[in-house]
Amino acid sequence: MLNLVLFGPPGAGKGTQSEKLINKYQLVHISTGDLFRAHIKNQTALGQKVSQLIADGELVPDQITIDMLEEEIDKNPNAKGFVFDGFPRTIPQAIELDKFLASKGSSIAGVIALDVDKDELVKRVALRQKETGRLDDQAEKSQKRIDEYFNKIILVLPYYDEQQKLTKINGIGEIEEIFTNLCTVIDSY
Template structure:
């Protein structure tokens, strides 16, 4: 049973590492962004609710996000563990996740905090924006997103650090090198990957 939470700023390679770690530990990578998109495209009742907020340019409220994650964690593939990416984002969501896991008699094993130099992340995201033709992703916009991330996630990191759950990983370097850093840190916490073939 492996229950991980991945936290990191935009552009730190969190999505890539989430995929690799999910494969290494044979657990599903659960991304709230992916869940929202899936529910919207398949027109589920939750998806229709999410779409109404997205169309209005509003944040999806905690209650709805919590419901969607709770629903996903009940699926069979999450019974032996999971990797959360993008949830929780607020201290209220932390409390709800605690409640959900507590009801099952479980809790998070480790919170992996991926860090990256701000200038390096801005350069990465500008390069990605240029490749994807996203002219609205300017350096100023990206730095604002990074500031919002820091402001929103700092309280979460404090909560999980106080519980002794956080391992901090340098997110700069080759993808494989960063994965190895994470696997070593997790092994030191007693979590060993079921496969090292990534």
């Protein structure tokens, strides 16, 4: 099973590249952000719990995120693998993901971090907000999410680096060029 973590700040291109990876490698995309938005849209109990947190640009507590993620993995028992987008965000989440996958006889094959500077991220998120109207992409909230990534979430990378599973890819450039670089890394697993 090919399980990948696509890592990067808001606006790094994780969603765009995930779609391309899904098509090429026939993987299931799991984006915690997309799952949260679906739960909010459908007004589930979970959606009501996380709605205000996301609207404020806050992180959802680990256990809620982990429970939701495990539920999504269990819905896809015949998957060839998963692309985890936006998860894990903390070392405890990374540890729980490893434990859960091990219980399924699987593991993370690799973690690919899309490296994009803050100025470029701000431009990309502003453009995405204009195109999609996503509430979490509004200037103040998106800046808070970008800062959260660089101050806290990025601290997960050494966990995977110690396991020799981390590769950094330049996330600035043409979409196809970045995708080619991602595939080169993935094909080496």
